[in-house]
Amino acid sequence: MKSMLAAFVALVVICIGADLALDEFPFSAQDTTSSADVRLDGE
């Protein structure tokens, strides 16, 4: 049972980690396909 629970905890950690890590890289469609001149979010 401990292995199963550890796996589910790891799942959550990887999931949140992936979201935070990918946010750091310029991978989004906005980052890859547009310049600041055409963004609407004021960045």
Add this chain to the structure above:
Amino acid sequence: MLRVIVALLLVVGLALPLSAQDTSPAPDRSATGGAQTLEDILARQRGENIDDDFRRSDTGDPDSAAAISSQLGTLGGASDPELWRALRYNTADVTASNNGPASTVLVQDGGMRWLQFREGPLIEYGGYLLLGTIALLAVFYLIRGRIRIDGEKTGHMVVRFEAFERFSHWLLAGSFLLLAFTGLISLMGRKFLIPTFGHDAFSTLAIGSKWIHNNVSWAFMIALVFVFVLWVVHNLPSRSDIKWIMQGGGILKKGVHPPAKKFNAGQKLIFWSVIVFGVSISVSGLSLLFPFEMPLFAMTFEKLNALGVPALIGMDALPTALSPQEEMQLSQLWHAIVAFVLMAIIIAHIYIGTLGMEGASDAMVTGLVEEQWAKEHHSLWYEKLEDAGEASGAAHTPAE
């Protein structure tokens, strides 16, 4: 002799579609001066495939343009209809302020085909596959009942899976279940959930599903690697698999226990399905996660055409000039189709690992199985444990 016959059949098979194409008469378009006719338009509206080369390539010729000071010279060799035709067939030289690969494609008609397939056959047949699998398992359960341990239980437990094996399995299982549910919500929600819960509630659910689906996918891919490395050796085909299959795995009849190693032929089938389909889903999923960065299908179709696969099954050559949007549409369809197949397989796996067989779930929950269970379902593996002195009495109580 056999090789000659096969070669002959291949030549005839490949030549037939070609000869069929050669003999079809070219439509008479003299009345329109070579432009499309009413019959072309009607055929298109009927959904028939028409050879549109006469329009596709009719996009003007800048080389033969009149001088800029001459009459019509300012058109640069391409009239407005020719320019629009070039835009229609994605051959125009377009410049856009947005620099994404899809931004210069102003017209693409694959979207409607994709939408109709996604909302129609994909949901319909995918849904039938899942419900059909559940119904079949229910019928099987009613007929066969739970597969019990036939012999007398010894009270001794043997180690079936180590902690890291179980961790990897549950990482894969947990992520797969989340991906399956959120994937189904994304695919079917518009059709089945919006009418019940409304747009606002579904919007929140869809945004959450997308976030979970995108981010849990990494756990699935990591676990897929773990599971492959841990178990590939045990899942190579062996001679005992044939006997196991011939006896229906012993699950059809009480008291039948064909010998099996650590994994029987059924489990090997599950393993390779998970690996092959899981990798395929991961690759198409990455293509969807990073839009337009990983086009897969034009390249694949080119290779299949070169191998003559479409002609072999009587199909025309697969399209190799795909717009970036069409690449994404095909990735989404492939992702969903393969996922449906894997979901059906996993439903059967969950059934046999829980409700369908006594003692099976212990292997993945505690890592230990009843000695008698091991003798009945994995006798060759158990014998190996005995030889190594790790069988009887090695672990009397669950470790956790």
